[in-house]
Amino acid sequence: MxxxxxxxxxxxxxxxxxxxxxxxxxxxxxxxxxxxxxxxxxxxxxxxxxxxxxxxxxxxxxxxxxxxxxxxxxxxxxxxxxxxxxxxxxxxxxxxxxxxxxxxxxxxxxxxxxxxxxxxxxxxxxxxxxxxxxxxxxxxxxxxxxxxxxxxxxxxxxxxxxxxxxxxxxxxxxxxxxxxxxxxxxxxxxxxxxxxxxxxxxxxxxxxxxxxxxxxxxxxxxxxxxxxxxxxxxxxxxxxxxxxxxxxxxxxxxxxxxxxxxxxxTGLLWDEPVLKAMLALNAEQGFRRAAQIEKLLRTQLSESKITQYGYYDLHVIAKKTGGTIKSMDAALAALRGAGFAAERTHFCPTALRTSAPHEKFLGLVGK
Ligand SMILES: C[S@@+](CC[C@H](N)C(=O)[O-])C[C@H]1O[C@@H](n2cnc3c(N)ncnc32)[C@H](O)[C@@H]1O
Ligand SMILES: [Zn+2]
CATH class of the missing domain: 3.40.50.150 (Vaccinia Virus protein VP39)
Structure with missing residues (x-):
């Protein structure tokens, strides 16, 4: 109030x-x-x-x-x-x-x-x-x-x-x-x-x-x-x-x-041309939080390309599998190195999205 x-x-x-x-x-x-x-x-x-x-x-x-x-x-x-x-x-x-x-x-x-x-x-x-x-x-x-x-x-x-x-x-x-x-x-x-x-x-x-x-x-x-x-x-x-x-x-x-x-x-959550146009407008508007907005929109742009349901939280995966918590960079590199798409998500700072099937994900990141 x-x-x-x-x-x-x-x-x-x-x-x-x-x-x-x-x-x-x-x-x-x-x-x-x-x-x-x-x-x-x-x-x-x-x-x-x-x-x-x-x-x-x-x-x-x-x-x-x-x-x-x-x-x-x-x-x-x-x-x-x-x-x-x-x-x-x-x-x-x-x-x-x-x-x-x-x-x-x-x-x-x-x-x-x-x-x-x-x-x-x-x-x-x-x-x-x-x-x-x-x-x-x-x-x-x-x-x-x-x-x-x-x-x-x-x-x-x-x-x-x-x-x-x-x-x-x-x-x-x-x-x-x-x-x-x-x-x-x-x-x-x-x-x-x-x-x-x-x-x-x-x-x-x-x-x-x-x-x-x-x-x-x-x-x-x-x-x-x-x-x-x-x-x-x-x-x-x-x-x-x-x-x-x-x-x-x-x-x-x-x-x-x-x-x-x-x-x-279960469909797409973003329209890519709209996100790109938002990025361009943000560069012109001079908002107080322009840098935060740019980072957020770029994260959304990359996560929007991966359509699998549900992001993986690295902390939760480590807890459930009894493995060590992977760093975000290590997890992304392991998934990309195996040929899968992998990106951060704006939903959660400790989570990522990937195109890897569940078994492959656990094999690469779970242990
Ligand atoms: C969360 S506030 C809106 C905040 C505003 N949009 C902003 O960005 O600051 C919700 C407003 O809805 C009004 N409101 C509640 N029920 C309503 C209704 N049925 N029709 C129109 N306005 C309503 C309240 O009086 C209140 O001002
Ligand atoms: Zn199960």
């Missing part, structure tokens, strides 16, 4: 803060990356920040990108809307400011880019967000989720209730989390004949952020549904795989009972 009378500067916006209106400076990186993503998408976009609080997110989108043709800032809180209006004026941004429930507003209006940044889970807002694209051939849906304990499997029942999916509390739970969220978005958009596919995915601290491209067409929506499946995991040897149908009971490597997560999205 912000203190009365203080100001904050982020990207190209300087905003006033006010007691009772939410502002979290720790989300600056998330706003930097979302703004870069919106800029990278191109086109001419009508944008709604449907849970705007101070307005910082939407105002940054507008100020930092030439492809925002109109902006609406919406919040249920009258304090938030009056602050957002004031911040729009001081930042010389023309926009519509409305005190409204996001769902009601989305049902009555239409936009090219819908931003949902709620407290906790975006799940209750997805249906009306998907409906809001009804007259469009394409659109973008940007969602933040901060209910990580739910998505990562600490609150099993809540995950089933909010996302219709079983979670899995294991070493790649943050990947499961974004894939469960993406699965829910794909499932919610499909009955409106929209195929949803992620163009950008971020897991950072207490939240995940995903931006989806929505494309109209019943066949595409069916194809999107075909990317849903289940993740199998062996808690004994860390075997993992993603499959359309959960049809194995025992681990093919060690015969231990498998655990499952899903249904969840």
């Amino acid at each position: 912000a203190l009365k009378g203080t100001k904050a500067g982020e990207g190209q916006a300087i905003i006033s803060l006010r007691e009772g209106v939410f502002y979290n400076p720790e989300m600056e990186l998330c706003r930097d990356l979302s703004s870069l993503c919106l800029g990278a998408i191109g086109g001419k976009l009508s944008v709604v920040d449907a849970m705007c609080a101070s307005g910082i997110r939407g105002l940054r989108y507008r100020k930092e990108n030439r492809n925002v043709k109109s902006l609406a800032l919406v919040d249920t809180s009258s304090r938030a809307v009056s602050l957002a209006r004031r911040n729009a004026k001081s930042n010389k941004v023309k926009c519509r400011c409305a005190r409204a429930d996001a769902c009601e507003f989305l049902r009555r209006n239409e936009f090219d880019f819908v931003e949902l940044d709620p407290f906790g889970s975006p799940a209750p807002y997805l249906h009306d967000a998907a409906y809001s694209f009804r007259t469009k051939k394409a659109g973008y849906l940007s969602v933040t989720a901060t209910d990580m304990a739910v998505l990562c499997g600490a609150h099993y029942a809540a995950c089933m209730k909010n996302y219709g999916a079983l979670p899995l509390d294991n070493e790649f739970c943050h990947e499961n989390a974004v894939r469960i969220l993406a699965g829910k978005v794909v499932l919610t958009c499909a009955p409106f004949n929209f195929a949803a596919s992620p163009v950008f995915t971020l897991s950072h601290r207490h939240y995940v952020k995903m931006v989806f491209r929505l494309e109209w067409g019943s066949q595409g929506a069916v194809e999107a549904i075909k990317k849903l499946g289940f993740a199998a995991y062996c808690p004994q040897c860390c075997f993992r795989e993603a499959a359309r149908i959960a049809n194995k009971e025992k681990c093919p490597h060690c015969s231990h009972q498998l655990q499952y997560a899903g249904p969840l999205y």
Whole structure:
């Protein structure tokens, strides 16, 4: 919660803060990356920040990108809307400011880019967000989720209730989390004949952020549904795989009972041209965290090329196999030396992604 009378500067916006209106400076990186993503998408976009609080997110989108043709800032809180209006004026941004429930507003209006940044889970807002694209051939849906304990499997029942999916509390739970969220978005958009596919995915601290491209067409929506499946995991040897149908009971490597997560999205988490365009924009924007963003986007660009489900945490592998913890460089070199792709992952600093099959991975890195 912000203190009365203080100001904050982020990207190209300087905003006033006010007691009772939410502002979290720790989300600056998330706003930097979302703004870069919106800029990278191109086109001419009508944008709604449907849970705007101070307005910082939407105002940054507008100020930092030439492809925002109109902006609406919406919040249920009258304090938030009056602050957002004031911040729009001081930042010389023309926009519509409305005190409204996001769902009601989305049902009555239409936009090219819908931003949902709620407290906790975006799940209750997805249906009306998907409906809001009804007259469009394409659109973008940007969602933040901060209910990580739910998505990562600490609150099993809540995950089933909010996302219709079983979670899995294991070493790649943050990947499961974004894939469960993406699965829910794909499932919610499909009955409106929209195929949803992620163009950008971020897991950072207490939240995940995903931006989806929505494309109209019943066949595409069916194809999107075909990317849903289940993740199998062996808690004994860390075997993992993603499959359309959960049809194995025992681990093919060690015969231990498998655990499952899903249904969840098993497709690509990033669009490579969007990531490259974000990198180019970041070099121009002069953000405070430009160096951190560059490193993160480069990691995502390399990990996006490896499509196997689930990253390997070197600490967990050493513990489970009784081997010594390999350094990241040694593990990457061993895998690459054997002809497999291997890259760091932005999800976890002690983990990597590889194209090596599980047995090969254990042989090269497990002991
Ligand atoms: C996490 S804050 C948004 C933060 C903001 N986007 C930012 O980047 O600083 C969530 C906001 O959603 C608003 N809110 C909660 N439920 C809402 C609803 N149903 N419709 C619109 N706004 C809502 C709250 O008043 C709060 O200001
Ligand atoms: Zn096993």
